[in-house]
Structures are given as structure tokens and as C-alpha cells.
Amino acid sequence: MLLPYTLGLIVLVAFPAFISFGLAFFQYDGLTTPRWVGLLNFVLVYTDELFLLSIQNSLALVIVSVPLRVLGAFVVARLVQRNGRFLSWFRAAIFLPTIIPAPAYVMAWLWLLNPLFGPLNLLLRAIGLPAPNWLADPVWAKPGLILIALWQIGEGFLINLAALQDMPPEIENAARIDGANSFQFLRYITFPILLPILLLLAFRDAILIFQESFTTILLATNGGPYYATYTLPLFIYEQGFDLLSFGTASAALWVLYMITGLVVLCLYLIARQWGIGTTDETFVI
Amino acid sequence: MRHLLSKERWILILRLGTTAVFLLPLFWMLLTALHPPGTPLPQSLNLWPNTPTLNNFIRIWQIIPIGRFTLNSLLVSTIAIPLTLLISSWAGFSIAHLPPTSQRRWVLLSLALLMIPGIALWFTRFLLYRQLHWLNTYWALIVPAWMGTTPFYVLMFYRAFRRIPSAIYDAARLETSHAFQIWAYIAFPLARPTALGVSLLSLTFYWGDFLSPLLYLRTESLYTLPIAIQLLQQMAPSDWPLLMATAVYTSLIPVTLFLLTQPHFAHLNRRNP
Amino acid sequence: MRNRYLLSQHINYILLLLLTLILLIACQNNQPTTISFMVFGDPAERQAYLDLVTAFQNTHPDIRIEVTHIPSPRDYRTRLATEFAAGTPPDITLMNYRRYAAFAASDLLEPLGPYLAQSTRIQPTDFYPITIQAFTWQGTIMCIPQNISSLVVYYNQDLFDKAGLPYPSADWTWDDFVNTALVLTRDDDGDGRIDQYGLGVSPSLFRLAPFIWQNNGPLVDNPEHPTKLTLTRFPALEALQWFVDLRQVHGVVPDRIEEAAQDSESRFVAGTTAMYLNSRRGTPTYRQIKTFRWDVAPLPRGKQAAGILHSDAYCLSRTAPHKDAAWTFIEFANSPEGQAIIAQSGRTVPSLIQVAESAAFLDPTQPPANSQVWLDTIPTLKTVPVISTWEEIEKIASEEIERAFYGDITAETAASLAVTRTEEYFFIGQLAFPPLSDN
Incomplete structure (x- = not known):
């Protein structure tokens, strides 16, 4: 019963990944036979200023939005963890933006962030705050994208919620008796217990953002204004699907593989450290 | 006691506030969709249109074959979701019954594969699909279901199946030795909340999948709803009521299904299922 | 154990449904011989090309034209490039003279000069010369221009x-x-x-x-x-x-x-x-x-x-399986009859001199009243x-x-x-x- 999954992984993930690894050494346009060019693609790509810029932009997006998303998911999950009225509806409402199909969601935000007519800026002006020009402004385009990413945190929210629910209530009761206040409890008990999960989530989110941001960027900014939101996926998309230069696209992918490799390594270390996958209690993802 | 009461009230207010923040974008989206077309864009915070209209939803039909796109989306989802359930639950079930060291290996492998970004596979999958003549067919959209869509779902099922007390499995083994039957009659029914969760998540995935049709489909009659949004955006970049109506329309089915099944999720996160 | 039967029944239904759907998909790939035709433009433009195809279909029921419509010209090349890479390029493509050279240079287009030379319906001299020049690559007419906008x-x-x-x-x-x-x-x-x-x-x-x-x-x-x-x-x-x-x-x-x-x-x-x-x-x-x-x-x-000059032309893919049938459509689209249909929609300034100077283009009942502007500009056009x-x-x-x-x-x-x-x-x-x- 494990067979279809294994086969699927091999054909749809392992094999394509392997091919793209090798394609980096060929010149290939999908039409003529591939031609061995050695390291030429790497030289071309790694001297391309746009490529370097795209990595910078990608990293900037990930570094800012991932902690915000993971912490946001944690805080929100903590808020609706314990019983109360309409609890399941609160949870549903928080999850709802995640259900919206990505292009529809991007379209909604494109309207919300419209610099002149968008409801968000109307609101900001109404309460006397400066209304930035968001996606139309080279400086504010990235914050705009990060803002868009902050609402769809349903998956992280659920995982945090499950992890919080998994904590035995006795711990909290014991801590209360010892006189710990809420903050102390959070800081010294909840947080350490949840740390591996938050870290796992952060890594997964980093990879996810790399990818998800592409849809947003393609529909909302197309890399602009003036390359302010030009990211690695966009570079790879242009190389692969616009210029049909699969070789250079593969060479660019190597960076991604290196990042992924690092992430997987960290993951493995974390997993070993906390014994994830062996014990039941902390296993959530 | 008054102190406690006010704290509870505070939490309620916080919860209401947070919820409002999460719902606000969707609320604005809905309001704009009801704005009559052709009139100047609303320039005040009084976003409720003077003459709310459903006209925008009709206009979508006049501009693009949205009915066809909806059918395509439905078709893809109705094949991909059951297939995802089948394959990811089989895999999760099998992993849960491997010896502990293999279990650990599979879990870590799945976790690692989860980390491979989809971008890395875009064009090699394109070349693969071309070789298999899957380009420009529904297969290109459905085929991820073959690996359970994402290892994440496999892990979700793995978690659920592990939590079923071993006594239940042992009792089942007395009746039948067939792993498939244990899965079908015992394990899968017990993991229903997880199945529901996976269905919903994969619905979100397939219904909102913008990249696969963008990269692998060419023929308009095969397009799914996410592409419809892009088409309309390119045709009418400033027609916000129309675009918002399309956004609302494409969200309709997943949101409705989510709200209908929502009560069942209350159980999903309890410690013991 | 009612649950058991319920579930096993469900599984049967689900498998049955899956099988049916899979069969349905398998069947829908069997299409009759058709010519694919890719155009770009907004909804009004799209309609014009659909009208053209309908008119063609009335006189040529044996050839089916399948229109693919890309709204944004900016996306057009990406889509087209990917189609060529996929090995399934559209047989006929509408391309701007600023864009076709990339495809001609990769030898992906069938030169249409020889077809035009043999045509009894249209001659190179029927067109405004600058449009033919714009689509002449390495001395050969590559595509048939539809307009001189x-x-x-x-x-x-x-x-x-x-x-x-x-x-x-x-x-x-x-x-x-x-x-x-x-x-x-x-x-x-x-x-x-x-x-x-x-x-x-x-x-x-x-x-x-x-x-x-x-x-x-x-x-x-x-x-x-x-x-x-x-x-x-x-x-x-x-x-x-x-x-x-x-x-x-x-x-x-x-x-x-x-x-x-x-x-x-x-x-x-x-x-x-x-x-x-x-x-x-x-x-x-x-x-x-x-x-x-x-x-x-x-x-x-x-x-x-x-x-x-703004000019688009009908280009034929090198790998098109039914080139003669495709040419029949291109010829029709650029005959006075075909160009008049597109011109009436307002989309084009016809590249055929005869049509450009006719009421199909200069229709006084339709805005803009001063369409003559485009014809007056022609002597000063550059590319x-x-x-x-x-x-x-x-x-x-x-x-x-x-x-x-x-x-x-x-x-x-x-x-x-x-x-x-x-x-x-x-x-x-x-x-x-x-x-x-x-x-």
C-alpha cells in the first residue's frame, strides 16, 4: 500500500529533481538536442546582476515574513486555544483566508492595496495615518507582499493549535500553583516545548513562501516596480518558460537546492535533538 | 470574581478583534463585488454601494466561458481529492505499521521531500509531461494526487493512524490478516476527522492551483477557475467590481464546503480522537 | 457493524466514479483533425476573430478552426514559446512584427512567401508595401500581415x-x-x-x-x-x-x-x-x-x-501537420472578404489597400468618424x-x-x-x- 506513494515520489519528485540537477551542464531549449556546455550556465547565471538581485529579494521576503507568519500563527492559536463561546467559529474565521484560492486572494489584496481607491488606504487616511503607495512604490512593494502573506497562515495556525492542545493541562495547573504568571508560563514552559515545532514550521514556511510568493508577484507586481519584487522563482520562470533556456534555469536552481539542503540538514539536526518521529507526544507535523 | 469576569471579557474582545482582522479583507472583497459597474470607484470608506447589484456576476459570464472553467475545476477536484485520500492514507497506514526504525526513516524522508520547493520541479515536470503526452490534458493538473498531493497529507494520516490504540489493530488482526481490509474497515473510518481535514486542504490546493494550468495547459476549454481570474485581470485591469466578483465566485465552493464541515473540525484537535 | 458495509459501499462508488471520470478524460483527447489558431486581444477583439472563424467555417465545413485566445500581448510570447517547447505549437499564430523574428530565427516558422506567390486570391502587391517589408525575414515573406495600424x-x-x-x-x-x-x-x-x-x-x-x-x-x-x-x-x-x-x-x-x-x-x-x-x-x-x-x-x-507601424500577421508553424488547410484559412483571412470582417469589428486598419479604402474600414456610421487619419499617416510610417x-x-x-x-x-x-x-x-x-x- 506504500507502493503508489513511493512510485509517485520517484516519478514526480525525485526524477525531475535529478534531471534538473544534470541539465545545468547542458544548453537545452526543449526543441533541439541538449548540448554539453560544462560550467557555462553557472558562469552566465552567477554573473547576472538580475539573478543576484532576485536572490536578495527572495531572502529579504523570507527573512521578514517567515518569523512574522510563524509567530502570528502561534499567537493566534494561543488566543483561541481554550474554551469559550463561539470558539470553533473564531477558529474557522482565522482559517477562512487560507481557503480562498490564491489568485482570488491576490486579486482581493491588489484592490485593498490600491494606493488611491483601496479600502486600506482610505482607512489609513481616515484615521490620520500616512497611506503608503504599497505595490506601486519601490520601497513599499516588499512590505506590501509581506502583508499579503500574513493572512494565509491557516496551516501554521492548525499545527500550533494541535501542538498547544497536545500539552497536558496538568503542566499549566502545576505552574499556576507555583505562582507563574501568564507571561512566565509562556516564556519558560509553553515556548520551550513548542520550539521544535515552531522551528520546523519556520523551515517549511520558508520554502513555502519561496513558492507561494510567485503567484502573488506574477499577478500583482510582475517583479516591479523596477525589480523591487523580482524574486528567484520569477527569474527561473523567465529563464525556463519565456526564454526556453532550461540550462541556465537549472543552474539557478542549484542555489535553491543548496538552500534546501541546508534547511533539510537543520531539520535533521532538530529532529535528532528532540527525537521527532520516535516519540508520540511532540510529533505534530 | 469580577476580576476574572473582566479578563474573560478581554479575551473575548481580543478574539473578536483578531477575527475581524482576518475577515476584513474578505468582507471588503464581497462589498466591492456588489458595486455597480461603470460608476466611479468608491472614494470614501462608506463602501456599501448605494445600489448593490449582482450584475458583476452576470458580466463574468458574458466575458469568459466561466461555466466551462467551473466544470473543469469540479472535474479535477472530484478526481484528485479521492485519489489523494486513497494514496496518502494508504501510505500513512503502511508507514504507521512499519518497524520503528523504518518508520522514522520514512517520516524523515517525507519531511525532507516536503522541503523541496515546487519551483525546482516546474520545468523538469514540464519536460516529463511532454514526454508522457500529458501536457495540455487534465492529467497535468491531477497527477500530483498520485503521490498523495504532498507528503504533508501522508504525515497527517500517519499521525492519525498511530494514535489508534494497538489493541484495536490486534483485535482486527484476529478477524482478518489482510492489511487492506484493516485499513478499509477499521483504520480509515476511525481517522475520519483527518480524512476530512485532508479533503479540505486538498480541495484548497486543487481548486486554487494556479501554477499547473499556467505552466502545463494551453487550450482554453481546459482552463480552470484560477486562470479565469488571470484572464479577467488582463482584460480589465481596473474593473475592480468585476474582478472582485470573480474572486468571490471562485471562492464560493471551497468556502461553503468549509463552513458546512466546520463543526466537524471541533473534534479534530482534541487530544484523544 | 453497520459502518463497515456503509464504507465498503462508499468505496465501490468512489472507485466507480473515478473510473468513469478517467475514461471520460481518456476519450476527450480523440479530437478530429483541426487547425489551431492563437490570437491575443481583449474580449471585443476576440469576438472579431470568432466571427472570422465562423465565416470561414460556413464555406469550409471540412476544416475546423480552434481558437486559443491570450488576453495579454505581454504574456503572448511566453505562452507561444512554451507551446513550441511543448512540441504542440498552434498551427497559425497572430504575431506582431516586433516579435516574430525570435521565432523565425529559431526556424520555427514556415515561410509563407511561396504560398502567397501561388495564390490566386491575393497578391503581394495587394498589400501596403511596408507591411510586407516588416514581415520579410532574410529575404523571404514569413507571415501574411493583416493590418497597417x-x-x-x-x-x-x-x-x-x-x-x-x-x-x-x-x-x-x-x-x-x-x-x-x-x-x-x-x-x-x-x-x-x-x-x-x-x-x-x-x-x-x-x-x-x-x-x-x-x-x-x-x-x-x-x-x-x-x-x-x-x-x-x-x-x-x-x-x-x-x-x-x-x-x-x-x-x-x-x-x-x-x-x-x-x-x-x-x-x-x-x-x-x-x-x-x-x-x-x-x-x-x-x-x-x-x-x-x-x-x-x-x-x-x-x-x-x-x-x-503597428502590424500583426498570420504566421504558420513549421511543424503544422496540415499546412495546406492552414494556408486556406490564412488566405481566407487575408482575402478582401476576410479582412473586411475583422475591419468591421474595428480591430484593424486593413493591410489590403482595397479593403482599407472601402466602407468596411471607413464606415461613417461607426466611431471613430475620422478613421481616414490612419490612411493619411501611412506615407510617414516607420518601423x-x-x-x-x-x-x-x-x-x-x-x-x-x-x-x-x-x-x-x-x-x-x-x-x-x-x-x-x-x-x-x-x-x-x-x-x-x-x-x-x-x-
Whole structure:
């Protein structure tokens, strides 16, 4: 019963990944036979200023939005963890933006962030705050994208919620008796217990953002204004699907593989450290 | 006691506030969709249109074959979701019954594969699909279901199946030795909340999948709803009521299904299922 | 154990459903022999091509034409490139003369010159010569041009009347143009924000080019063998400065923020922009305008009159399986009958002289009343160079022009950045496929 999954992984993930690894050494346009060019693609790509810029932009997006998303998911999950009225509806409402199909969601935000007519800026002006020009402004385009990413945190929210629910209530009761206040409890008990999960989530989110941001960027900014939101996926998309230069696209992918490799390594270390996958209690993802 | 009461009230207010923040974008989206077309864009915070209209939803039909796109989306989802359930639950079930060291290996492998970004596979999958003549067919959209869509779902099922007390499995083994039957009659029914969760998540995935049709489909009659949004955006970049109506329309089915099944999720996160 | 039976039943149903659906999918791939035809354009344009296909189908029931429609010309090349890579290119493609060279250079197009030479319905001499020239690659006619459009000024007659301005004359100048735009740029409610702009124009190399020519400047160093843009040379730089000043000095066009909030074309259609620069492409959409009257005027003239050719052609894929059937459609589309159908939709300025001068194009009952403008402009039309990397060159140069237009950098900086950044693409374009100097 494990067979279809294994086969699927091999054909749809392992094999394509392997091919793209090798394609980096060929010149290939999908039409003529591939031609061995050695390291030429790497030289071309790694001297391309746009490529370097795209990595910078990608990293900037990930570094800012991932902690915000993971912490946001944690805080929100903590808020609706314990019983109360309409609890399941609160949870549903928080999850709802995640259900919206990505292009529809991007379209909604494109309207919300419209610099002149968008409801968000109307609101900001109404309460006397400066209304930035968001996606139309080279400086504010990235914050705009990060803002868009902050609402769809349903998956992280659920995982945090499950992890919080998994904590035995006795711990909290014991801590209360010892006189710990809420903050102390959070800081010294909840947080350490949840740390591996938050870290796992952060890594997964980093990879996810790399990818998800592409849809947003393609529909909302197309890399602009003036390359302010030009990211690695966009570079790879242009190389692969616009210029049909699969070789250079593969060479660019190597960076991604290196990042992924690092992430997987960290993951493995974390997993070993906390014994994830062996014990039941902390296993959530 | 008054102190406690006010704290509870505070939490309620916080919860209401947070919820409002999460719902606000969707609320604005809905309001704009009801704005009559052709009139100047609303320039005040009084976003409720003077003459709310459903006209925008009709206009979508006049501009693009949205009915066809909806059918395509439905078709893809109705094949991909059951297939995802089948394959990811089989895999999760099998992993849960491997010896502990293999279990650990599979879990870590799945976790690692989860980390491979989809971008890395875009064009090699394109070349693969071309070789298999899957380009420009529904297969290109459905085929991820073959690996359970994402290892994440496999892990979700793995978690659920592990939590079923071993006594239940042992009792089942007395009746039948067939792993498939244990899965079908015992394990899968017990993991229903997880199945529901996976269905919903994969619905979100397939219904909102913008990249696969963008990269692998060419023929308009095969397009799914996410592409419809892009088409309309390119045709009418400033027609916000129309675009918002399309956004609302494409969200309709997943949101409705989510709200209908929502009560069942209350159980999903309890410690013991 | 009721549950058990319930579930096993369910599984049967689900498997059955799956199987049926899979079979359905398997069947739908069996299509009859068809010719695929890819076009771009907005909904009104799309309808025009559907009408053309219907008319063709009436007389040729044996050939089925399947239309694929891509809304955005910017996406068009990506889609087309991917189709070729997928090994399933559309048999017939509508391509602009700025874009086909990349495909011709990769040997992906079937030259149509020989087909045209044998045709009994159409001759090369039936077309305006400049359109045939634009689609001549390495001495061979590659594609059959459908139109000879050019950049003109669409204007809102009601706004001119309201401001008490006369409609643009046929020989208006740059100064007339700017002054008109200034009068039509208005802040009606006095809140400090402009409510009505005099002009809308997208800040791109393609829009700027005719003004460079009008200022006696060349666009590239050598039109036959271009090796770089000449934006930094005086006549071109002066034109660029004038173009940038429309925004930076006169403020008659929306700034970046306002353009992002609502694009100029939407503003023109909504009646809040008085003049909009566009080719004939805009006409089908503007014909749906109910709220005001509009017409077209020629571009203002600088030191000399000059216009810029906008032309699309029907190209045939090298790998098309049924080339003769495809040619039958291309021939029909570019026969007087076919071109008249597209012309009536307002989409094209027909490339067939006979159709362009007929009522199909000059229909006095349909706006714009002054369609003659396009025909009068023809003698002054120029083309951008046809090289395989032109699209990249245009994209990069436009990025810099846009930055100058919106005030991020000066016109000089933009010009020199555009020149240096595009140089390598001229090199690549020249290296692989030097165009023949045949004229």
C-alpha cells in the first residue's frame, strides 16, 4: 500500500529533481538536442546582476515574513486555544483566508492595496495615518507582499493549535500553583516545548513562501516596480518558460537546492535533538 | 470574581478583534463585488454601494466561458481529492505499521521531500509531461494526487493512524490478516476527522492551483477557475467590481464546503480522537 | 457493524466514479483533425476573430478552426514559446512584427512567401508595401500581415467641447498638443488632486519611438544592421526629454501612483482622461463607450511628421501537420472578404489597400468618424528594426524610460542606461542572424 506513494515520489519528485540537477551542464531549449556546455550556465547565471538581485529579494521576503507568519500563527492559536463561546467559529474565521484560492486572494489584496481607491488606504487616511503607495512604490512593494502573506497562515495556525492542545493541562495547573504568571508560563514552559515545532514550521514556511510568493508577484507586481519584487522563482520562470533556456534555469536552481539542503540538514539536526518521529507526544507535523 | 469576569471579557474582545482582522479583507472583497459597474470607484470608506447589484456576476459570464472553467475545476477536484485520500492514507497506514526504525526513516524522508520547493520541479515536470503526452490534458493538473498531493497529507494520516490504540489493530488482526481490509474497515473510518481535514486542504490546493494550468495547459476549454481570474485581470485591469466578483465566485465552493464541515473540525484537535 | 458495509459501499462508488471520470478524460483527447489558431486581444477583439472563424467555417465545413485566445500581448510570447517547447505549437499564430523574428530565427516558422506567390486570391502587391517589408525575414515573406495600424490620438470630444477647445487639426504641433493637454488637465473639486488628465500614454520605447523620428533622430545606429540604441544622441535625447516632461514638467499624465491605482486606458474609457495614445486596437473596446463621443486625430508633428507601424500577421508553424488547410484559412483571412470582417469589428486598419479604402474600414456610421487619419499617416510610417532580440531590447529600454517618466532618474541617465543595458541583446541578435539589407 506504500507502493503508489513511493512510485509517485520517484516519478514526480525525485526524477525531475535529478534531471534538473544534470541539465545545468547542458544548453537545452526543449526543441533541439541538449548540448554539453560544462560550467557555462553557472558562469552566465552567477554573473547576472538580475539573478543576484532576485536572490536578495527572495531572502529579504523570507527573512521578514517567515518569523512574522510563524509567530502570528502561534499567537493566534494561543488566543483561541481554550474554551469559550463561539470558539470553533473564531477558529474557522482565522482559517477562512487560507481557503480562498490564491489568485482570488491576490486579486482581493491588489484592490485593498490600491494606493488611491483601496479600502486600506482610505482607512489609513481616515484615521490620520500616512497611506503608503504599497505595490506601486519601490520601497513599499516588499512590505506590501509581506502583508499579503500574513493572512494565509491557516496551516501554521492548525499545527500550533494541535501542538498547544497536545500539552497536558496538568503542566499549566502545576505552574499556576507555583505562582507563574501568564507571561512566565509562556516564556519558560509553553515556548520551550513548542520550539521544535515552531522551528520546523519556520523551515517549511520558508520554502513555502519561496513558492507561494510567485503567484502573488506574477499577478500583482510582475517583479516591479523596477525589480523591487523580482524574486528567484520569477527569474527561473523567465529563464525556463519565456526564454526556453532550461540550462541556465537549472543552474539557478542549484542555489535553491543548496538552500534546501541546508534547511533539510537543520531539520535533521532538530529532529535528532528532540527525537521527532520516535516519540508520540511532540510529533505534530 | 469580577476580576476574572473582566479578563474573560478581554479575551473575548481580543478574539473578536483578531477575527475581524482576518475577515476584513474578505468582507471588503464581497462589498466591492456588489458595486455597480461603470460608476466611479468608491472614494470614501462608506463602501456599501448605494445600489448593490449582482450584475458583476452576470458580466463574468458574458466575458469568459466561466461555466466551462467551473466544470473543469469540479472535474479535477472530484478526481484528485479521492485519489489523494486513497494514496496518502494508504501510505500513512503502511508507514504507521512499519518497524520503528523504518518508520522514522520514512517520516524523515517525507519531511525532507516536503522541503523541496515546487519551483525546482516546474520545468523538469514540464519536460516529463511532454514526454508522457500529458501536457495540455487534465492529467497535468491531477497527477500530483498520485503521490498523495504532498507528503504533508501522508504525515497527517500517519499521525492519525498511530494514535489508534494497538489493541484495536490486534483485535482486527484476529478477524482478518489482510492489511487492506484493516485499513478499509477499521483504520480509515476511525481517522475520519483527518480524512476530512485532508479533503479540505486538498480541495484548497486543487481548486486554487494556479501554477499547473499556467505552466502545463494551453487550450482554453481546459482552463480552470484560477486562470479565469488571470484572464479577467488582463482584460480589465481596473474593473475592480468585476474582478472582485470573480474572486468571490471562485471562492464560493471551497468556502461553503468549509463552513458546512466546520463543526466537524471541533473534534479534530482534541487530544484523544 | 453497520459502518463497515456503509464504507465498503462508499468505496465501490468512489472507485466507480473515478473510473468513469478517467475514461471520460481518456476519450476527450480523440479530437478530429483541426487547425489551431492563437490570437491575443481583449474580449471585443476576440469576438472579431470568432466571427472570422465562423465565416470561414460556413464555406469550409471540412476544416475546423480552434481558437486559443491570450488576453495579454505581454504574456503572448511566453505562452507561444512554451507551446513550441511543448512540441504542440498552434498551427497559425497572430504575431506582431516586433516579435516574430525570435521565432523565425529559431526556424520555427514556415515561410509563407511561396504560398502567397501561388495564390490566386491575393497578391503581394495587394498589400501596403511596408507591411510586407516588416514581415520579410532574410529575404523571404514569413507571415501574411493583416493590418497597417499606427499610433494615433484618441480624444474625448465632449471634454474638448466642455473646455471650449477646437478638435485637433491634422497638422497640430508638439506645442499645440501639450497646450491642449494642459487645458484638459483639471482639478475640478479643488482638493489638490487632479480629477481629469489631459493625456494618457504608456511610458515605453514603442510609444516614444515616433516622437524620436519626428525630432529627426534615429532610434538605432543603423536600421539595417542595428548594434545599439541611439537614445543618448541629441535628437533622440531631446525627444525623450520632451516625452518625460509630459509628466515631470507639465503633469498632464497621471503619476506612477495614479496610474497604478487606475490605468490610463481605463481612465479614458471612464471619461476622466481626455486624450489617449493607442493604435487601432483600442477601437473595438471604445465603440462600447456609451457616455461620451470620441474620435481620433493624428499624432502631433515635431520637426517632421512621422508615425510608427503597428502590424500583426498570420504566421504558420513549421511543424503544422496540415499546412495546406492552414494556408486556406490564412488566405481566407487575408482575402478582401476576410479582412473586411475583422475591419468591421474595428480591430484593424486593413493591410489590403482595397479593403482599407472601402466602407468596411471607413464606415461613417461607426466611431471613430475620422478613421481616414490612419490612411493619411501611412506615407510617414516607420518601423522599428526587425531582429530576434527586439522584445528584450524594448522591455529593458522601457523600464528605464518609465523610471525617467515617473521622475526616479533623469532622461539622460535613463537614455544611457537603456543604451548600455540593451547592447548585449543587439549583439546576440546580430550574432546569430544578421538581417539582410534588402531594401
